[in-house]
Amino acid sequence: MTFARVQRPSEFLIVGILAALAGLLLWDTLTAPAQSMERGPLGPTVFPIVVSCMLLVCAVGIAVDLLRGGHGQPEEGTADDRSDWATWAVILGAVTLVAVTIEPLGWVLAGGALFYLCVWAFGSRKPFRDLGISALMALGSFYFFYSVLGIDLPAGVLQGIL
Amino acid sequence: MIETWHLLAEGFAAALTPTNLMYAAIGVLLGTAVGVLPGIGTSLAVALLLPLTFALEPTSAFIMFAGIFYGGAYGGSTTSILLRTPGESSTVVTAIEGHLMAKNGRAPQALATAAIGSFIAGTIGTVLLVALATPIVKLAVGMGAPEYFAVMVMAFVAVTAVLGTSRVRGFAALAIGLLIGMIGLDAQTGQQRLTFGMPQLVDGLDIVLVAVAVFAIGEALWVASRIRNEPDKPIPVGRPWLSRADLSRSWRPWLRGTALGFPFGAIPAGGAEIPTFLSYAAERKLTKHPEEFGKGAIEGVAGPEAANNAAAAGSVTSMLTLGLPTSATTAVILAAFTTYGIQPGPQLLESHSDLVWALIASLFIGNVLLLIINLPLAPMWAKLLRIPRPYLYAGVVFFAVLGTYSINAQPLDIVFLAAIGVLGFVMRKYGLPVLPLIVGVILGPRAELQLRRALQISDGDFWTLLSSPLCVTIYGVLALVLLWPLVRKLRNRVAMSASSRPGQAPSSESRQEEVGESTSLAGSSRHETD
Numbered sequence: 001m002t003f004a005r006v007q008r009p010s011e012f013l014i015v016g017i018l019a020a021l022a023g024l025l026l027w028d029t030l031t032a033p034a035q036s037m038e039r040g041p042l043g044p045t046v047f048p049i050v051v052s053c054m055l056l057v058c059a060v061g062i063a064v065d066l067l068r069g070g071h072g073q074p075e076e077g078t079a080d081d082r083s084d085w086a087t088w089a090v091i092l093g094a095v096t097l098v099a100v101t102i103e104p105l106g107w108v109l110a111g112g113a114l115f116y117l118c119v120w121a122f123g124s125r126k127p128f129r130d131l132g133i134s135a136l137m138a139l140g141s142f143y144f145f146y147s148v149l150g151i152d153l154p155a156g157v158l159q160g161i162l
Numbered sequence: 163m164i165e166t167w168h169l170l171a172e173g174f175a176a177a178l179t180p181t182n183l184m185y186a187a188i189g190v191l192l193g194t195a196v197g198v199l200p201g202i203g204t205s206l207a208v209a210l211l212l213p214l215t216f217a218l219e220p221t222s223a224f225i226m227f228a229g230i231f232y233g234g235a236y237g238g239s240t241t242s243i244l245l246r247t248p249g250e251s252s253t254v255v256t257a258i259e260g261h262l263m264a265k266n267g268r269a270p271q272a273l274a275t276a277a278i279g280s281f282i283a284g285t286i287g288t289v290l291l292v293a294l295a296t297p298i299v300k301l302a303v304g305m306g307a308p309e310y311f312a313v314m315v316m317a318f319v320a321v322t323a324v325l326g327t328s329r330v331r332g333f334a335a336l337a338i339g340l341l342i343g344m345i346g347l348d349a350q351t352g353q354q355r356l357t358f359g360m361p362q363l364v365d366g367l368d369i370v371l372v373a374v375a376v377f378a379i380g381e382a383l384w385v386a387s388r389i390r391n392e393p394d395k396p397i398p399v400g401r402p403w404l405s406r407a408d409l410s411r412s413w414r415p416w417l418r419g420t421a422l423g424f425p426f427g428a429i430p431a432g433g434a435e436i437p438t439f440l441s442y443a444a445e446r447k448l449t450k451h452p453e454e455f456g457k458g459a460i461e462g463v464a465g466p467e468a469a470n471n472a473a474a475a476g477s478v479t480s481m482l483t484l485g486l487p488t489s490a491t492t493a494v495i496l497a498a499f500t501t502y503g504i505q506p507g508p509q510l511l512e513s514h515s516d517l518v519w520a521l522i523a524s525l526f527i528g529n530v531l532l533l534i535i536n537l538p539l540a541p542m543w544a545k546l547l548r549i550p551r552p553y554l555y556a557g558v559v560f561f562a563v564l565g566t567y568s569i570n571a572q573p574l575d576i577v578f579l580a581a582i583g584v585l586g587f588v589m590r591k592y593g594l595p596v597l598p599l600i601v602g603v604i605l606g607p608r609a610e611l612q613l614r615r616a617l618q619i620s621d622g623d624f625w626t627l628l629s630s631p632l633c634v635t636i637y638g639v640l641a642l643v644l645l646w647p648l649v650r651k652l653r654n655r656v657a658m659s660a661s662s663r664p665g666q667a668p669s670s671e672s673r674q675e676e677v678g679e680s681t682s683l684a685g686s687s688r689h690e691t692d
Contacts, residue, residue: 014592017585018334025341028356041622042614044348048355051340058334065330072331072593087386088587091559092580095379098563099576107567114563118556121386133553141564151568 007071014072015063022055090121106156112138170292173519177527182225185218186524189229190531197237198543199561204250204474205491207234212498220502224521227498228528231491232284235474236536239276239467244269244546245558247378247565251369251604252434252470255442257377258597259455259462266458269544274404275412275460276467277537283420283468284529287475290424292522294479305429307616308627312636314609317436319640320443322598335594338585339602342372349611362574367582371566372603375579376596378562380586382555387587412464415445419468426469427476434473435604439597441465478525482506482518 029048094117101110116134124130142162145151155162192214196207211230215223242248243260256276263272322332345356346366357363404412419441426437445461446452455462474491481492499506504514549557566579589596613627620626628634 008592011592013588014334014594017588018337021338021341025344025356028358032353032355041617044351044353044355047340047610047613048344051337051344054333054337055341058330058337061330062334065328070328072328074591074593082390083387083591084389085387087389088383091382091386092584095559095563095576095580095583098567099573099580102567102573102576107564111560111564115556115560118382118559119552122552122555123389124550124552137557137560141560145564145568153564153568154571 007066007069011066011071012063015059015066018055018059018062022052022059025052025055087121091118094118094121102156103154104156106158106162107153108138108142108158108162109156111141166292169515169519170523172516173521173523174526176221176516176520177225177523182222183527183531185222185226186229186527186531187535189226189231190233190528190535191229193230193233193235194237194240194532194536195233197234198240199237199565204231204234204238204252205494207237208491208494209497212494215498216501220517221520223498223502224517225524225527227495228521228524229531231474231495231525232280232528232532233536235471235491236277236280236532239280239470240273240543243272243276243463244543245378245554245561246381247558247562248370248373251373251600252438252473253467254373254377254435254600255438255466255597256463256470258442259459262456262458263460263463264458264544268458268460270541271404271408271460272458272463273540273543274537275408275464277533277540278404279412279416279419279464279468280471281529281533282416283423283470283472284475285526286420287424287427287472288522288525288529291475291479291482291525305632306630307612307619308629309632311609311612311616311627312633313436314605314612316636316640317439317601317605318598318609319643321439321601323644328593331594332598335589335596336598336602339599340606341602342367342582342599343603343606344610349607350614360574362572366607367578367603368569368575369604370569371575371579372582373600374562374566375582376586376589376599378558379579379583380590380596382559382562383583383587384590385551385555387591408460411451411460414448415441415461415465416468418444418448419465419470420472423469423472423474424476427473428479429476434470434477435601437469437473438466439601441469442597475525482510482521 025048029045029052032045094114097117098110098114101113112134115137116130119130119134142153142155145153189211192211193207196211197204208227208230211234212227215226215230218226238248238250238253239256239260242253242257243264246257246261248254248257260272260276263269318336322336323329341356343366345363347353347357347364348355354364419437422437422441422444423434427434442462442465445459445465446455449455449459449461451459451461477492478495481496496506502517504510504517510518546554563576563579566575567573569575586596588594589599616626617624620629628637
């Protein structure tokens with residue numbers, strides 16, 4: 001086997017993720033309490049073990065492919081494109097923030113903040129217009145879900161006002 | 163047979179009154195409006211709007227219901243195409259090529275081929291429902307666990323090994339999907355798997371959550387990370403109508419999708435997902451424009467959309483004749499029937515034949531109205547893409563979070579959404595296909611269930627998996643598909659060593675083939691060691 005130059009070292013992240021998932025699944029399966037209800041020739045552990053082996057085999061396969069100079073084709077652009085991690089982190093942070101704030105603050109504030117942060121991260125710099133649109137989206141979706149679909153989104157601190 | 167058509171005519175007579183037509187039109191509009199919300203699919207749209215029909219007398223309720231049903235389905239496809247936020251597992255495939263078409267300024271064509279394909283498939287499917295109800299029921303009853311397992315393995319291999327450039331990456335994505343699908347209680351023993359003691363994970367992750375995370379959040383993160391590489395240019399909207407070339411490329415996928423969709427919809431445990439996956443795989447193999455797949459090929463929208471709608475008609479067949487809902491949407495219809503005190507099942511056609519035929523006639527009418535109302539609106543929907551990029555993607559994230567939260571009202575779901583979104587981003591960045599992951603999540607649990615059921619019935623005898631001609635045929639074809647690159651490589655090697663003899667020039671064609679196959683071969687041969 002000839003080892004060509006690895007094109008993108010960061011691509012080994014995929015190998016790591018696959019191996020980690022395989023390990024996690026194996027650990028979860030092997031440490032599970034024994035089942036007294038087990039019936040039939042295949043218990044609840046067989047399928048997880050097969051899948052973790054499949055993950056491991058794929059991890060090894062991709063590692064070998066990378067060492068031989070292979071690479072996964074990104075969806076668009078080329079592997080050399082620079083990544084903008086700041087923008088990326090703001091989007092991810094904004095989504096996670098909603099998980100924390102949706103119940104205490106309510107959907108209108110949490111969702112409005114989410115929309116505003118995303119618009120800002122994606123490059124719009126018109127604070128007044130953007131805040132207005134965010135408020136409109138948050139309130140609009142709240143009332144649409146409430147009145148048309150009959151789903152009560154959490155009102156949070158605005159309970160009683162909305 | 164003649165009596166059947168007579169009954170159908172009576173159904174039309176009952177359904178086709180001006181008032182009922184108005185209800186149908188309202189149903190189509192409301193269904194589209196709700197279905198077009200990202201993350202809300204047909205079944206959820208129907209379930210949310212169902213209470214509106216309760217005030218009406220049964221015939222009017224059913225016709226409005228049929229309108230909601232088709233409107234919701236079309237609305238779901240619209241968001242899949244425009245925003246890549248599928249509301250239901252059966253429109254996940256549409257999101258792939260459809261959204262790529264939209265990015266290339268061909269959103270109206272994608273929407274139009276989806277609308278016409280759905281119309282044709284829905285109409286043919288409903289005709290088949292009228293004509294074939296009885297034989298289909300017989301076929302469905304004859305299929306057992308081994309056959310279902312074989313069909314699911316076929317779907318796994320079809321989307322993983324046949325599509326994409328790197329088989330090993332396809333199988334890696336499939337394995338991740340199978341792992342996600344395993345989260346929750348084991349259906350047979352109640353054993354908790356991968357729940358880590360979290361009660362929120364006991365029911366597993368909702369498929370809509372996974373799909374929205376991988377597609378919408380993954381896409382938003384991907385665009386965010388590349389924001390400096392691509393200037394903000396509004397996506398072109400292009401000319402609004404299907405060209406003659408689009409039509410000639412669409413009609414075969416429409417018919418093939420219909421042929422795949424109806425039988426799968428009609429068999430219990432079939433559902434709409436498998437035929438959409440198979441249709442996509444088939445179109446990708448059969449297309450005359452393979453270079454367009456992955457960049458927005460119209461066949462990749464036309465086929466799966468038709469398959470989805472034909473499967474819907476098929477699932478109505480088994481719901482009416484067997485009382486078995488094979489899709490989420492028919493489960494909701496079943497609920498609607500029971501609120502009127504009607505019990506679907508083999509006796510339904512006799513006990514309430516007037517209602518059944520009114521419903522079937524309503525399905526025809528709803529389908530026609532959908533086409534009339536939505537085809538002219540396609541260019542208008544497509545203008546949604548004119549929204550500047552910050553607002554468009556902020557909207558995608560916003561609705562993805564909203565849709566996810568509204569499934570279970572669980573804040574923790576949003577954390578899972580973010581985590582799987584990061585996974586979707588990494589997969590995009592390093593060229594792992596996302597479709598096998600989705601297929602694994604949806605079909606993995608069902609495949610495991612059918613396999614274990616089959617082996618329980620046979621008391622551990624693995625030969626039961628090969629006990630019927632259908633199973634043997636499916637596994638035979640799969641073995642051929644998986645082994646073919648290996649065979650070809652061996653043949654090429656023989657040819658190369660033969661041609662290295664003096665006087666024979668190596669054929670450049672076989673060389674090229676070997677280079678092309680080497681990566682995919684690595685994947686397939688490794689997989690067989692599993």
